[in-house]
Amino acid sequence: MNAIVDPNGPTLAVVPSNPVPEGARVGYFTTADKVQLRYATFPKGAGAAKGTICLVQGRTEFIEKYFETVADFQSRGFAVATFDWRGQGGSQRLIRNTRLGYVRRFDDYWEDLKAFHGSILLPDCPAPYYLVGHSMGGLASLYAGIRDRMMFERIFVSAPMVGLDRQPFGMAGMARLCGTLANLGLARLPIGRRGDKAQTEQSFAGNPLTSDLARFNRSVEVLKARPELELGAPTFRWAASAFEAMAGAATDQFPGAVRIPVLMLAAARDEIVSTAAIETLGLRMRTGRHVVIPGARHEMFVENDAIRAQVFAAFDAFITEQSA
Template sequence: MNIVDPNGPSLVNIASNPLPEGARVGYFKTADNVQLRFAFWPKSAGKQRGTICLVQGRTEFIEKYFETIADFRKRGFAVATFDWRGQGGSDRLIGNPRLGYVDKFEDYWTDLKSFHGHILLPECPPPYYLVGHSMGGLVSLFAAAKDRLMFDRVFLSAPMVALDRQPLSMAGMARAAEALSFIGLGRMPVSRKADRPASETSFPDNPLTGDMLRYLRMVDVVKARPDLEIGAPTVRWVAAAMAAMAAAGSDSFPGRIKIPLLMLAAARDTVVSTNATEQLGLQLRTGRHLVIAGARHELFMETDTIRGQVFAAFDAFITEQSG
């Protein structure tokens, strides 16, 4: 069953992943004319604490965060979120809609800036808190460095600061992928085992979560709405992402962040580099980091015990500061 607005997009509502009540769903256009799907929920309990702007990782979509959205709302926050260009219910950018693509990483900043101007400021109660996961965490770091007035605080889950086990440095990988793009291979997929579609049989060795029910919930959503899914990234996406990670790893980057920021890293993360997150955390002047023991990459989708630690950190850093 879908909740359908005849003039706009829909959100998947299934028994294993119920849609939180009160959703407003729509499209907005970015500054460069890309159509993105967004959703907004008012707070569901308690005093009004402002709005959580939730930005996702690569391949993700709004429906994946229904449980987490409900958790934020119970704390007195409204929640506003959207699907990045090229994924979820937003415009796909190349002929093959299943491949992850972006021209340049700066385009994600355009998405966030446009969302802030078109949806957050006119529609959502202040103050605004940015919560970003993985790729969304890297975009969030750049947002904090570029404009310290957009958000009061930034909370990151397993930010994509660097990738381990690469043959070259982030800058070297960016240059190699850029060279392949230059000769016309930018839309070619970069296949990795980690990008295989999730299924009932892929849970035991998955890198994302130790919680089977939360893992299978996302399998159910994609079964109900296959067009939300994307798989392997393209060479062009790799070039853009590696260049952004290289920039975030530069000596000058930490000093550019001047707003309160907390990064949570997962001790058992094999998707992004926990060590790089720790190194960045040690260099931040207005930020810090915390490593969650036993956790895999998707901290908000993990077991109840791990999620409890994540929300304890969130409450200490944002909920208790928003009173």
């Protein structure tokens, strides 16, 4: 066990199939609006220092899910800093039903990232800083690239949540519908999607997340050891906030407003977010582009070895080789 933890603070879940990366430190920090978030930092591995990867997760995820990916970044000479978004993982939950995903507005995730940058990255982690985000975290990363162009050198996102397929009223219409229902008293009630079902050993077949059984079961084992990390369906308020943010990403102004170099990876078999929406945005960005990974499901960082190899080849070309 190589995690260094405050006995009075947060801890990391440890299971045999998911070893903690070398040199882990874990703690809490507090946002400007007084929300307590769990974070972890990991020093670089061998070789020349290349800076720090700031890793931000998708909805329902938690630090432990990325241990293998953290170790991959460390082996490339990067330190890694990551945290659990408000309302999920080991961070403060926001409503009484702690198993439901809730946020007042999507901009609250920007408050989390901004506080993390000021409280943890700048004082404790070596520059330069690179932002890596998945799914919901990918959308939050793109907005960060608009709001502060000096915070990160480059942004690398996996299956960013810039749109959802099969929505009857489009992103803006769904934002209005969910917002109206939330304002009518349903704000903290769940709205379900197939991809939000809890992972179990029995649910691997046909799952939309990964084709890799061992990595799928690894998350199951972590949640068995620490069930309080689990998050279920989103609420109507979360959905309204997310649809509004996705609608913003589809506007004519959004692609040109992102001035930081960006690489977006899209999964060819994604059933959670819209691959077509990622492709459309990638073609319209001035400082960004996109790559579609054949055969990949939504969670490319926990996909099979062949798909992960493609993900890290893209990462190395876009970030590792640029940081040498």
